[in-house]
Amino acid sequence: GKIKNARLTGIIEADFFGGSPAIGIGENFGVVRIRLANAKLDWEKTSVTIGQDWIPFAPQNPVSIADAAIPQFAAAGNNWARLPQVKVEQRFNNGKIVWQGAVLAPQTGDSNATANFLQQPNSGALSRLPFFQTRLSFNDKNWFATKKAGSIGVSAHYGRSRVASTSAPIIEEDIDSYGVALDWNFSLHKRVSWSGEGFYGQNLAGFQAGVFQNYNTDYAIRQNNVLVVNGVKGIRTSGGWTQIGFTPNWNQDKLTLYGSIGLDDPKNVDLVNLRARDFRSRNLAWAFDAIYKFTPQFQLGLEFRQLNTYYLISGRKRANHLNLGAAYSF
Numbered sequence: 601g602k603i604k605n606a607r608l609t610g611i612i613e614a615d616f617f618g619g620s621p622a623i624g625i626g627e628n629f630g631v632v633r634i635r636l637a638n639a640k641l642d643w644e645k646t647s648v649t650i651g652q653d654w655i656p657f658a659p660q661n662p663v664s665i666a667d668a669a670i671p672q673f674a675a676a677g678n679n680w681a682r683l684p685q686v687k688v689e690q691r692f693n694n695g696k697i698v699w700q701g702a703v704l705a706p707q708t709g710d711s712n713a714t715a716n717f718l719q720q721p722n723s724g725a726l727s728r729l730p731f732f733q734t735r736l737s738f739n740d741k742n743w744f745a746t747k748k749a750g751s752i753g754v755s756a757h758y759g760r761s762r763v764a765s766t767s768a769p770i771i772e773e774d775i776d777s778y779g780v781a782l783d784w785n786f787s788l789h790k791r792v793s794w795s796g797e798g799f800y801g802q803n804l805a806g807f808q809a810g811v812f813q814n815y816n817t818d819y820a821i822r823q824n825n826v827l828v829v830n831g832v833k834g835i836r837t838s839g840g841w842t843q844i845g846f847t848p849n850w851n852q853d854k855l856t857l858y859g860s861i862g863l864d865d866p867k868n869v870d871l872v873n874l875r876a877r878d879f880r881s882r883n884l885a886w887a888f889d890a891i892y893k894f895t896p897q898f899q900l901g902l903e904f905r906q907l908n909t910y911y912l913i914s915g916r917k918r919a920n921h922l923n924l925g926a927a928y929s930f
Contacts, residue, residue, distance in 0.1 A: 665901030673862030750786025796842030
């Protein structure tokens with residue numbers, strides 16, 4: 601539809617990864633989950649989106665045949681979320697330069713529920729400050745003369761958490777949530793693509809960074825070889841992911857191979873605790889995908905992925921995943 605000079609569109613997107621009922625065969629009864637639900641006003645150079653959408657901060661995701669509910673390398677270098685927001689986008693130079701700014705719901709990933717239908721505010725909501733995010737990107741439709749579109753962008757995030765320490769004296773304070781990221785997605789050659797993200801920040805577990813760890817409520821510093829309680833400490837972290845895609849000159853370019861690696865590395869100095877706690881000190885993951893497109897709509901693929909989580913006390917835990925997946929787009 602249209603409102604004066606603006607084109608009005610809306611989107612609702614859902615899946616069945618909202619959880620499983622606590623019954624004997626509940627694994628077959630996936631609960632519907634809203635992924636996207638927003639309305640968008642488009643002018644020639646400006647857009648306004650209201651509702652739940654992908655966040656502007658670190659917006660790229662790796663290609664994966666196996667990850668439908670949660671993007672590949674979540675908690676291993678890939679920050680992501682879909683949040684309620686008001687987002688403004690401004691395009692310059694025929695869309696080659698794009699700026700986005702958004703005010704978002706402060707989802708910090710640490711909600712507590714006292715009953716099935718009673719959701720308590722998370723630490724972001726308790727801070728009484730929304731999230732603020734922005735991104736500036738350069739886009740081209742013919743990257744490196746490959747006749748394929750590509751982009752490179754920088755983004756930033758800021759919010760707060762209201763948190764109380766767990767050791768006496770009990771102190772309640774605001775902990776900053778912030779992050780900066782570089783993202784890219786373009787072709788190096790007509791058969792080779794390269795995408796990825798790099799980031800640094802603090803208190804980012806709402807985007808599954810910090811290996812799901814926001815802050816240390818029992819933080820301690822060492823004085824004269826003795827640990828002394830020092831209130832609440834936001835956990836700083838850095839990392840990212842990168843992926844190379846290759847399409848062999850075979851069978852009408854229907855096969856594409858992907859190799860990917862991701863890392864999330866919280867600062868160990870922020871994990872010092874008055875009590876022995878087995879914090880996650882690093883997540884390292886890598887994956888290989890082979891995806892074959894039988895038609896432009898139908899694809900079948902195989903993925904092998906290894907996840908390595910390092911703990912301060914118990915050391916490394918490793919998991920290997922072999923996945924067969926199919927997708928039909930319409």
